[in-house]
Amino acid sequence: MDLAAVGRAVGLFAxxxxxxxxxxxxxxxxxVRPWKVVLGQYLGFGAILAIAVATALSASFLPPAVLPWLGVVPLALGLRAAWQAWRTSSDPDTAPTAVGVxxxxxxxxxxxxxxIGVYVPVFxxxxxxxxxxxxxxxxxVWCALGHFVATRPAATHLLTRWGHVLLPAVLILIGVLILTSG
Known part of the structure; x- marks a missing residue:
């Protein structure tokens, strides 16, 4: 994997x-105990990754001309997220209350x-x-960043305020890039 591909992977993950x-x-x-958060994050993300990989492998049976059309998925998700962000505001009080792995x-x-919807067409x-x-x-890195943010009220405020704008914009961009790559 070359440096540009690593950069794309980092950008996609972020x-x-x-x-x-x-x-x-x-x-x-x-x-919540840090080890429970980290282990739970790895288990949950591992499931996301497994589902995306299985779906992408089954998509590999599609004709190559169809693959760019998978970009419709992140594009639609981005438009949906933008619509939701426009209609509602973020509520930091909706955090989960459970404490187990x-x-x-x-x-x-x-x-x-x-x-999953974004990873499948990319994979x-x-x-x-x-x-x-x-x-x-x-x-x-994300777990460490989450711990850092938990100890910085200003950072939490910033992510809560602008995260709802960044996510739709990037999803729409990813969708358009996949659609135009074909």
């Missing part, structure tokens, strides 16, 4: 998981539906292994 930083920060801020994993998986059109390795390394 864009699709910006909301996870807030969730992780909220778990840490509520006093499986609860963190379930929240991560439930929050990762949009990730189907570019490859899986390099992205998966970068993503799994970045889960640890």
């Amino acid at each position: 864009a699709t998981n910006v909301d996870d930083v807030v969730l992780l920060a909220l778990f840490f801020a509520r006093g 499986w609860s963190v994993a379930a929240v991560t998986l439930a929050n990762g539906g949009d990730n 189907a059109t570019t490859g899986i292994t390099g992205y998966a390795v970068v993503f799994l390394l970045l889960v640890a």
